[in-house]
Amino acid sequence: MQQDTPLIETRQLKKLFKVGGGAMLHAVDGIDLKIYEGETIGVVGESGCGKSTLGRSILRLIEPTSGEVLYNGQNIVGLGSRQMRALRKELQIIFQDPYASIDPRKSVIEVIAEYMLIHKMHKSRTETYARAAELMDLVGLARRYANSYPHELDGGRRQRIGIARALSLNPRFIVCDEPVSALDVSIQAQILNLLMDLGEELHLTYMFVTHDLSVVKHISSRIMVMYLGRCVELADSDELFAHPLHPYTKALLAAIPEPDLAKRDVDFVTIRGEVSSPINVKPGCRFAGRCDFCTEACTQADIPLIEAEPNHLVACTLHRQAQEAGKERT
Amino acid sequence: MKDTILEIKDLSVIYKTDLETVEAVNGISLTIGKGKTYGLVGETGAGKTTTALSILRLLPAATGRVLGGSIQFDGEDVLSLSESDMCALRGRRIAMVFQDPMTSLNPVMTVGDQIAEALLVHDRKMGKEEVERRVEETLSMVGILPSRKIEYPHQFSGGMKQRVVIAMALACEPELLIADEPTTALDVTIQAQVLMMIKELRNRLGTSMLMITHDLGIVAKICDDVGVMYAGEIVESGSVEDIFSPGRHHPYTEGLFGSIPDLKSRARRLTPIAGLMPDPTALPQGCVFAPRCKKCQERCKTVRPKAVTEGTHRIACHLYGGQAAGSAQGISGGQDAFRRKEEQ
Amino acid sequence: MTEQRNATPAAEVFKKQSQAKEIWRRFKKNRGAVIGLILLSAILLIIIFADLIVPYEQATVQDMSQKLATPSPEHWFGMDSYGRDLFARVIHGGRTSLSIALLATLSSCVVGSALGAVAGYFGGWVDNLIMRSLDIFMSVPDILFTMAVVFALGANFTNLLIALTLAYFTNYVRLVRSQVLNLSEQDYVEAARAGGAGSARIIISHILPNAIGVIIVNTTLNVAKIILYESTLSFLGLGMPPPSPEWGLILSEAREFMRRAPHMMLFPAMAIVLSACSVNLIGDGLRDALDPHLKS
Numbered sequence: 001m002q003q004d005t006p007l008i009e010t011r012q013l014k015k016l017f018k019v020g021g022g023a024m025l026h027a028v029d030g031i032d033l034k035i036y037e038g039e040t041i042g043v044v045g046e047s048g049c050g051k052s053t054l055g056r057s058i059l060r061l062i063e064p065t066s067g068e069v070l071y072n073g074q075n076i077v078g079l080g081s082r083q084m085r086a087l088r089k090e091l092q093i094i095f096q097d098p099y100a101s102i103d104p105r106k107s108v109i110e111v112i113a114e115y116m117l118i119h120k121m122h123k124s125r126t127e128t129y130a131r132a133a134e135l136m137d138l139v140g141l142a143r144r145y146a147n148s149y150p151h152e153l154d155g156g157r158r159q160r161i162g163i164a165r166a167l168s169l170n171p172r173f174i175v176c177d178e179p180v181s182a183l184d185v186s187i188q189a190q191i192l193n194l195l196m197d198l199g200e201e202l203h204l205t206y207m208f209v210t211h212d213l214s215v216v217k218h219i220s221s222r223i224m225v226m227y228l229g230r231c232v233e234l235a236d237s238d239e240l241f242a243h244p245l246h247p248y249t250k251a252l253l254a255a256i257p258e259p260d261l262a263k264r265d266v267d268f269v270t271i272r273g274e275v276s277s278p279i280n281v282k283p284g285c286r287f288a289g290r291c292d293f294c295t296e297a298c299t300q301a302d303i304p305l306i307e308a309e310p311n312h313l314v315a316c317t318l319h320r321q322a323q324e325a326g327k328e329r330t
Numbered sequence: 331m332k333d334t335i336l337e338i339k340d341l342s343v344i345y346k347t348d349l350e351t352v353e354a355v356n357g358i359s360l361t362i363g364k365g366k367t368y369g370l371v372g373e374t375g376a377g378k379t380t381t382a383l384s385i386l387r388l389l390p391a392a393t394g395r396v397l398g399g400s401i402q403f404d405g406e407d408v409l410s411l412s413e414s415d416m417c418a419l420r421g422r423r424i425a426m427v428f429q430d431p432m433t434s435l436n437p438v439m440t441v442g443d444q445i446a447e448a449l450l451v452h453d454r455k456m457g458k459e460e461v462e463r464r465v466e467e468t469l470s471m472v473g474i475l476p477s478r479k480i481e482y483p484h485q486f487s488g489g490m491k492q493r494v495v496i497a498m499a500l501a502c503e504p505e506l507l508i509a510d511e512p513t514t515a516l517d518v519t520i521q522a523q524v525l526m527m528i529k530e531l532r533n534r535l536g537t538s539m540l541m542i543t544h545d546l547g548i549v550a551k552i553c554d555d556v557g558v559m560y561a562g563e564i565v566e567s568g569s570v571e572d573i574f575s576p577g578r579h580h581p582y583t584e585g586l587f588g589s590i591p592d593l594k595s596r597a598r599r600l601t602p603i604a605g606l607m608p609d610p611t612a613l614p615q616g617c618v619f620a621p622r623c624k625k626c627q628e629r630c631k632t633v634r635p636k637a638v639t640e641g642t643h644r645i646a647c648h649l650y651g652g653q654a655a656g657s658a659q660g661i662s663g664g665q666d667a668f669r670r671k672e673e674q
Numbered sequence: 675m676t677e678q679r680n681a682t683p684a685a686e687v688f689k690k691q692s693q694a695k696e697i698w699r700r701f702k703k704n705r706g707a708v709i710g711l712i713l714l715s716a717i718l719l720i721i722i723f724a725d726l727i728v729p730y731e732q733a734t735v736q737d738m739s740q741k742l743a744t745p746s747p748e749h750w751f752g753m754d755s756y757g758r759d760l761f762a763r764v765i766h767g768g769r770t771s772l773s774i775a776l777l778a779t780l781s782s783c784v785v786g787s788a789l790g791a792v793a794g795y796f797g798g799w800v801d802n803l804i805m806r807s808l809d810i811f812m813s814v815p816d817i818l819f820t821m822a823v824v825f826a827l828g829a830n831f832t833n834l835l836i837a838l839t840l841a842y843f844t845n846y847v848r849l850v851r852s853q854v855l856n857l858s859e860q861d862y863v864e865a866a867r868a869g870g871a872g873s874a875r876i877i878i879s880h881i882l883p884n885a886i887g888v889i890i891v892n893t894t895l896n897v898a899k900i901i902l903y904e905s906t907l908s909f910l911g912l913g914m915p916p917p918s919p920e921w922g923l924i925l926s927e928a929r930e931f932m933r934r935a936p937h938m939m940l941f942p943a944m945a946i947v948l949s950a951c952s953v954n955l956i957g958d959g960l961r962d963a964l965d966p967h968l969k970s
Contacts (some may be wrong), residue, residue, distance in 0.1 A: 006845075016798055044901070046517035046518065046519060046520075047488075047517055056864075057705065059868060061867060061868055071812065074855070081872075084652060084870075085870040085872075086870075087659040088868065088869060088870035090869065093865075093868045095861050095864075095865060096861075097861055099864045100861040100862065101862050101864075102862055102865070103862040103866075103880050103883075103884070104884070105880075105883045105884055105964075105965075105966060107690075107691070107966070109690055110690075112692075114869060114871070114879075117712035118869055118870050118871050119869075119870060120874065125690075129690045146690070146691075147691040147696075149966035150968070151967055154606055154607075155374075156606065159645070162865075165865070165869070166540030183374040183609075184374050184544065184587060185373060185544060185545075185586060185590060186373060186481045186586065186589045186602055186603040187373075187602075188589065188602075189588070189590075189591075189600035189601070189603075190602040190604075192591075192600055192601055192604075193600055193602060194788070196599065197559070211517060211518065213593075213876070214517075214590070214591040214592075214593055215591055216379035217593060218591050218599075218600065219592055221614070225700070226572060237830055241593065241617070242770070250375075252521055254517060254549065255521065255522035255594075256593065257520045257522070257525065257545060257547030257548045258372055258547050258550065258593060259519075259546035259547045259549070259550045259552045259574065259587065259590060260550060260574070261550055261570060261571065261574045263550070263551075264551060264570070268522040268523075268525065268526055268551075274487050274489060274490070274520060275487075275517075291646060294396055310904065316739035317593065
């Protein structure tokens with residue numbers, strides 16, 4: 001599956017926000033990521049780690065501060081608004097909140113048809129609405145809701161509207177920004193299955209942004225763990241769950257309450273403290289302040305991502321030392 | 331009955347407006363033992379929060395109405411208490427923690443003052459120094475430096491705010507703590523911290539708890555008894571072992587478990603429950619879960635299933651109910667009957 | 675595969691329900707709004723066909739013998755202090771008053787909303803430029819400003835319209851700007867951008883429709899205010915040149931005779947109240963009809 005040119009590639013992508021007093025908030029802090037056609041990459045992290053900003057920066061819904069975003073090898077940062085508009089057909093997004101991401105004044109069919117009308121995909125309005133109705137079938141939304149208003153539908157159905165809208169332009173790449181976190185468990189599973197089915201049917205490439213590791217496990221082939229704007233670990237999904245390397249990934253995994261009585265009396269291995277401020281960050285590992293294995297080396301310079309094991313990248317001094325030691329031996 | 335702190339029997343609650351009547355809770359019964367934690371699990375609109383609000387008699391006065399049933403708190407009938415007796419109960423003997431810590435705190439009062447207020451409401455005679463001492467005690471109990479009492483809520487992070495809210499709830503050492511999705515708004519690592527803290531405090535203070543959540547993982551971690559709620563009814567209840575052990579379960583409970591992504595299995599697809607929660611203004615005539623149930627039979631569509639009990643395990647489903655409603659036939663018998671039917 | 679995922683034959687053509695029809699259906703359900711609409715239509719009809727009911731001369735011809743006469747079968751609304759037929763004056767006066775009030779409301783709404791939307795949506799220097807100019811503008815009292823405009827350009831219908839628009843557009847700018855600031859944070863605006871929508875489309879199709887409720891309420895309140903503001907101008911001699919009738923003017927003339935001839939005040943006042951009321955009722959109905967949340 002891995003061709004030479006990734007579908008999407010980010011190179012040292014950075015997004016800094018100005019906050020009061022000349023301070024800078026490092027939302028995305030130098031992310032290098034390759035996403036290949038047909039794969040689903042999960043981006044996991046806690047609130048404030050910059051995962052949503054990363055997704056939006058790739059789509060240029062937020063203008064990156066520096067770095068490149070390559071789509072099919074072409075840098076799309078700096079493209080004019082006309083070229084960017086054409087690219088919107090290929091690059092789409094599904095939003096987290098199915099309540100806020102749909103205009104309450106538009107009927108379901110109008111919401112789904114809007115993108116197609118903007119891009120004049122079809123000759124007539126009738127044709128556009130007919131296509132919108134087909135999309136409703138595709139995402140499992142009964143046609144009788146076509147003239148309903150979003151507030152009359154529940155969260156699951158509204159999220160289906162959002163999916164239909166994203167699919168309306170026949171995109172190749174979709175950023176799913178926490179598409180199920182606002183939904184009930186039983187509805188979550190429905191939407192996740194739908195996204196997986198559509199991905200296979202329509203050969204979509206997904207970037208799945210979420211705070212919930214258990215959600216991405218099923219849908220992603222690879223997972224990137226983010227912490228304060230940095231990628232701390234990137235590996236195949238199975239590998240990441242089986243052998244997490246970074247202490248933060250381990251903590252994240254350990255914090256998931258599993259519906260399993262065998263683990264009832266096993267206390268969570270909680271990490272101390274809370275995510276530190278992303279404003280004016282100091283060099284070094286972003287996780288150092290909460291890490292049990294923190295050494296002096298962790299706070300001196302930024303920790304690069306290294307390939308600790310084949311296709312398993314991690315940014316941690318523990319593994320850098322291990323690797324260096326390994327190299328010396330050979 | 332000495333060892334139960336709260337007993338709800340056949341509680342029914344409706345929300346009535348001019349336009350429609352929402353049947354929020356339909357005849358639920360549950361018992362919380364002293365020092366025990368009862369987990370009420372269910373999805374949005376199942377009636378979990380309504381149940382909690384009825385215990386505190388905080389249902390919206392304009393619309394909410396208790397239709398029937400009883401709520402006994404430590405032997406007292408909560409529903410027949412006078413409003414002033416109820417006030418004495420709230421906060422002091424029964425405390426509640428809400429989902430969103432941001433809205434439970436007053437943004438223009440320091441955290442210390444808010445805890446002091448909670449203390450003073452229930453004991454006006456407390457001296458100034460005594461209050462200060464208790465505030466500091468309470469804060470350090472939930473893992474916040476006592477020196478932060480002079481700070482305002484916006485200076486705290488989400489997890490810290492929820493700690494403050496819990497500190498306020500526990501300030502008067504209530505006998506029963508109702509926690510309504512206390513960690514839903516928090517990040518996983520912070521959720522883990524707060525859950526561990528709740529668990530530790532509960533064990534130390536011996537507080538009984540009603541834990542409302544949609545997360546079966548949290549239930550497995552800290553609850554002793556569980557009620558699975560769906561469309562205003564408790565469809566299955568029992569000890570955690572009853573619910574989490576493989577065996578006979580209500581199809582909704584099975585559906586809930588199937589919907590959770592399993593960290594260990596590598597199954598690509600999840601097995602969700604088809605369909606949606608029924609409209610609470612027009613509940614199905616028979617079993618409330620019938621329209622979404624894979625094992626739905628003719629009978630389920632018309633007859634409301636009676637619960638069958640086996641030890642502590644209680645299931646309201648026709649699969650296990652035998653022929654006659656309320657028959658003595660146990661759950662296992664019902665299961666056999668079902669198997670036979672399948673084989674035919 | 676999932677719920678209701680069944681293919682529909684391609685032949686089945688989808689028919690979209692018309693929005694306008696839906697809005698009209700909801701509007702009709704509101705009794706107050708329908709009454710308002712009938713009332714305003716009646717008032718407008720009377721004003722438009724005023725010449726057929728009573729010739730314009732009646733409104734200016736003076737008959738001093740009948741000065742301040744009370745209502746009678748010949749003169750339904752009685753006579754004013756110059757012995758002119760009040761009925762004729764009121765219905766002919768409505769032409770000027772109502773058309774100026776409605777047009778000035780509309781133009782101030784359009785100008786103010788457009789500026790507010792642009793300021794709020796684009797922010798930055800555009801916002802600063804618009805808002806700071808507005809501050810300067812608003813630091814001059816309305817009445818002074820209007821007077822200056824009318825003095826400079828002369829008192830006639832168009833200039834009065836310009837003056838009133840300038841006096842009333844400012845509050846729309848602030849109102850709409852704050853709405854837009856709030857609404858452009860919404861996810862659905864970002865969703866529209868993700869679909870390739872340009873700024874004009876986002877403002878017109880997503881932001882303004884969601885701000886319309888507030889705009890309409892403000893607008894309907896303004897109609898009555900503007901009618902009265904007009905009378906202030908007339909009182910200062912800056913309104914339509916006499917002897918052309920106008921509600922505000924009649925009202926201010928009536929003030930002197932309030933005790934002796936209350937009818938002189940009653941009828942123009944009623945005309946103002948009824949028009950303002952009907953516009954308010956229509957406004958309320960329209961706001962509700964445009965809001966799909968209240969669809970039942």
